[in-house]
Amino acid sequence: MKTNANALSRGLVRCHDCGHLSKVNTPHCPVCNGHLHPRKPKSLQRTAALLLSSYALYLPANVFPIMTVTRLGSGEPHTIIGGIFALIDSGMMPIALLVLVASILVPMVKLLGLSLLVFSVYFNWPINARLATVVYRIIAFVGRWSMLDIFMITILVSLVNLGGVAQVIAGPAATAFACVVVLTMFAATSFDPRLIWDNPNAYE
Amino acid sequence: MELAACPECDLLLNPHQAAVGENAHCPRCGYLLQRPSKQSIERTLALSIAGLLLMLPANLLPLVGIKVLGTSHDGTLWSGVFTLFSEGMWAVAVLVFLSSMLFPLLNIVLSLLVSFYLHFNKPNKYLSHWMRWLQHLKEWAMLEVYMLGIIVACVKLTSMSEVKFGLGLYAFIALIVVSGMLASHLDGYLFWRHIRRLNNKL
Ligand SMILES: [Zn+2]
């Protein structure tokens, strides 16, 4: 038998953690004792607040140097984009492309995509709900890969630590960029994709 | 028959136990509801023990090293965190520590605890807590992203020095493979059903 109703419209609430269905207004899940909410609490507000903070930090993350490479006493600060150009200059196109996707495209797509999803739910835009859910799933999946740049810098600072000869030091953009990654990951988890399907104007 | 609901579109479903090798998707939004694996509990238990054994060499042995002007420098997971911290980048250091060391470890320890109790049919009042933590931690353990970072760093370093791979890197790669297999063999649907049965015995 195929039903075509939302659990909530039948008075049932799904436990976020174990999936057990309980009647609406049950405070705790009888199976795992977790808190029950029909939808993630304050999902839109939380996602919007986290997105705004990420937008604010996205600017310093791209403007300030993410690391400084010192060779024989002369320092050379690199921004995220500068690092990509340096890779292109040394003829490492595939790696440059990889860093471009992980550090520039993924955070941008996440910020814009999640913002659009929040708007579509808030203003009840007539959107394809199935497509929007797929977009959400992609955003939630790719987020962690932005940590690539942070991990690369971690390895460089620990290895290239040769005093006056050569040294790599992490820059202030590293903290800002790390915050962008963490905040957008939290934004993705606080958004409830079921809100897309609650939108009365959405179609399948 | 008990009803279920899709976590991503809230569609009310009549669950059927999917067969091994069969992926059950939500008919409305396509969410992967179930992916049963053969002997999920036993395999999770075996893989978490293997992961736990690999944890120590992967964390402490050098991953990569460089050789400049005759002196060589090795980098471990821990030395990266430590250098960032000593440079005053404590926020980044904490994040790297959590995502490359603590959360992967917790992930394996929690899988071990849960599968151990399920395998030996022992009820424990913390089982559902452990399972919940395991589900929330999953996306914050980022070993495979770290591996990609190692590759990019090595490519950058080849222009200035000789790069050599350490023993720890092999343990690290093995750990990534084990963690990946752990994620695909741990059948959350089955685990919760057993936890529920055991909780009734408490
Ligand atoms: Zn529950």
Ligand SMILES: [Zn+2]
């Ligand atoms: Zn669904």
